[in-house]
Amino acid sequence: MPGTKPEIEMLNTDILVIGGGSAGCMAAIAASDAAPDLDITILEKANIRRSGTLATGMDALNIVAVPGLSTPEEYVKGTDLDHLREVIDEDLHYVLAEKSFAMLKKLEQWGVEFEKDDTGQYVGTPTFYGPYPGNFTILMEGLDLKLILSREVAKRRITVLNHTITTSLLSDNNSVYGSCGFNIRNGKFIVCSAKAVIMAAGGCGRFGMPSSGYMYGTFDFPGNAGDGYSMAYRAGAQLRNFEYVQHFVEIKKLNVPLGKGYDSECETKMINEHGEEIEWRDGSDEDEVKLLLSGESVYERFSHLPEEDIKKIEEIWFNSERKHSIISFFRERKIDIRKDDIEYGFEDISLCSGHGSSGIKVDTETATSLKGLYAAGDVACVPVQYLSGAFVYGEIAGQSAAKYAEKCNTREIDHELIQNQADKIFAQLDRSDGIKPKDFELRLRNMITEYLAPPRNAEKLETALKWIEKFRNEDVENLKVEDLHELGKAVEARFILDCAEMTARSALKRQETRWGKSDFRTDFPERDDKNWLKFVDLKMDHKTGEMTIFTSPIKRRKSKEQK
Ligand SMILES: Cc1cc2nc3c(=O)[nH]c(=O)nc-3n(C[C@H](O)[C@H](O)[C@H](O)COP(=O)(O)OP(=O)(O)OC[C@H]3O[C@@H](n4cnc5c(N)ncnc54)[C@H](O)[C@@H]3O)c2cc1C
Numbered sequence: 001m002p003g004t005k006p007e008i009e010m011l012n013t014d015i016l017v018i019g020g021g022s023a024g025c026m027a028a029i030a031a032s033d034a035a036p037d038l039d040i041t042i043l044e045k046a047n048i049r050r051s052g053t054l055a056t057g058m059d060a061l062n063i064v065a066v067p068g069l070s071t072p073e074e075y076v077k078g079t080d081l082d083h084l085r086e087v088i089d090e091d092l093h094y095v096l097a098e099k100s101f102a103m104l105k106k107l108e109q110w111g112v113e114f115e116k117d118d119t120g121q122y123v124g125t126p127t128f129y130g131p132y133p134g135n136f137t138i139l140m141e142g143l144d145l146k147l148i149l150s151r152e153v154a155k156r157r158i159t160v161l162n163h164t165i166t167t168s169l170l171s172d173n174n175s176v177y178g179s180c181g182f183n184i185r186n187g188k189f190i191v192c193s194a195k196a197v198i199m200a201a202g203g204c205g206r207f208g209m210p211s212s213g214y215m216y217g218t219f220d221f222p223g224n225a226g227d228g229y230s231m232a233y234r235a236g237a238q239l240r241n242f243e244y245v246q247h248f249v250e251i252k253k254l255n256v257p258l259g260k261g262y263d264s265e266c267e268t269k270m271i272n273e274h275g276e277e278i279e280w281r282d283g284s285d286e287d288e289v290k291l292l293l294s295g296e297s298v299y300e301r302f303s304h305l306p307e308e309d310i311k312k313i314e315e316i317w318f319n320s321e322r323k324h325s326i327i328s329f330f331r332e333r334k335i336d337i338r339k340d341d342i343e344y345g346f347e348d349i350s351l352c353s354g355h356g357s358s359g360i361k362v363d364t365e366t367a368t369s370l371k372g373l374y375a376a377g378d379v380a381c382v383p384v385q386y387l388s389g390a391f392v393y394g395e396i397a398g399q400s401a402a403k404y405a406e407k408c409n410t411r412e413i414d415h416e417l418i419q420n421q422a423d424k425i426f427a428q429l430d431r432s433d434g435i436k437p438k439d440f441e442l443r444l445r446n447m448i449t450e451y452l453a454p455p456r457n458a459e460k461l462e463t464a465l466k467w468i469e470k471f472r473n474e475d476v477e478n479l480k481v482e483d484l485h486e487l488g489k490a491v492e493a494r495f496i497l498d499c500a501e502m503t504a505r506s507a508l509k510r511q512e513t514r515w516g517k518s519d520f521r522t523d524f525p526e527r528d529d530k531n532w533l534k535f536v537d538l539k540m541d542h543k544t545g546e547m548t549i550f551t552s553p554i555k556r557r558k559s560k561e562q563k
Helices: 022-034 072-084 090-109 145-154 227-235 285-294 307-317 323-332 386-406 415-429 437-452 458-478 484-509
Strands: 008-018 040-043 058-061 137-142 158-161 164-172 175-183 189-199 249-251 269-271 298-301 342-346 373-375 534-541 546-553
Touching: 008 022, 008 175, 008 386, 008 415, 022 040, 022 145, 022 158, 022 189, 022 386, 040 189, 058 090, 058 386, 072 090, 090 386, 145 158, 164 189, 164 227, 164 415, 164 484, 175 415, 175 484, 189 227, 189 386, 189 415, 227 373, 227 484, 227 534, 285 342, 373 386, 415 484, 437 458, 437 484, 458 484, 484 534, 484 546
Parallel strands: 008 040, 008 189, 040 158, 189 373
Antiparallel strands: 058 137, 164 175, 175 189, 249 342, 269 298, 298 342, 534 546
């Protein structure tokens, strides 16, 4: 491979979808259904049959406003006060809830089963920790949901290029007209010109380091490295909420969603590091912040429970959405909850709008601040939108992009620009000396854990920025790769570095603590509504190449009288 020049392949499509995960597949399907004559192409760095966060299945659709059970208004209120603490663009959440039931029905038609009671009514469980009404979480049989989605893609006239990593967007004058990337298997440099582009590349799962020390043992899907954030940022898009990091208390070193809530019917005991029994309310911000500031772990004890309860807990745990990781974790470590306590603590920080808040700023049509660029799923800023948001807004993105593509023309591609990009990326294969991408990524992510994970303060954030500058100037331009797989990792390391800068600068800007474990600042430990009831946004200044940080107002829904 060293010394080779990549073969360049030019493609033309009407709608380009970057990332074939939950949102990307749904977007391509919706675009095809809205405009069957358009050419639609998905570029996916893995294989859409089993790629993305949905790859190993999912237990529930977390936001569904089932008529008669709960309303979109209740959802907006709950998410505003419980999750977002009043820094909200309400329309985004209203539209999500409003369209969520139709999405459930669509999934049912594709063969997904949702939980119902004996009368045939859907069973919803509470979504919010606080005292807000609404049972929006509907359990489902979702282990093969990704396969179902990819089958729906295959039924339509949609071209899928698997194993193709997108490395940049083609853009100028505030508009996007395609992408560059390469096939990780055969090394072809793929240039795709498109009338409309949908960014659906997920969040940044590989950000902080998990407690297991495994680079890929992350809470979120580790294949997503902030690719979409970085590419959109470099094309000039506006992004939002990067001071908010996902930060969960999980079973240490297992790091999957399996908190105490999963066995809440059984009377287990919670014990602190000093062996004392404590009260622990799963999902309570107060308890979690106390734990965060103590830097300690808590332990769950089961040994006093009757065998019947133990079996009930094991039955739930070993059949949940991450069952393969869970079963092997318990088996390999020979953990038996009949006698062993389970340790819980804070795990890796990451960025995404599925459980978190960060993303490319979008409106309710999924339009970004750049013409021709739409965004949906964890990459788009619809905070705490879960799988429901990826599907609802994926569908809207497909429809919006189809409408846009039908009325515009394909742009000419500048071949010199393409050749330069290809040469720059592939030059890393020719370097005789330098840092391995894996070593660089480990260094970078250890720095992220040390300086960007809450609790943090101005000094830590300034230190992070110094490291980021050093990584940018000295290391990232000096990566040495030996094969195409490593070349992909080198590209991803740059994406993670951009995300680190977004978080460091945004966190410095917000001089308060609003979301507890997700943004705690020891130098500004209180919530400050007088000054900070607003968004922190960012953008690249194309004249200087610097990241600019600014604030934008929150948006309330217009009442009927105002409309
Ligand atoms: C552990 C866990 C459990 C969850 N459980 C639930 C649940 O029970 N209920 C619920 O409602 N929600 C749940 N969620 C949230 C939900 O799964 C996500 O919000 C949703 O799947 C995100 O979809 P997405 O399309 O944005 O990202 P993904 O599905 O991750 O798709 C992104 C795709 O883009 C591809 N990609 C990335 N970069 C590139 C690139 N440069 N070039 C080409 N392709 C690229 C990736 O390979 C991937 O296929 C859970 C999330 C996690 C992490």
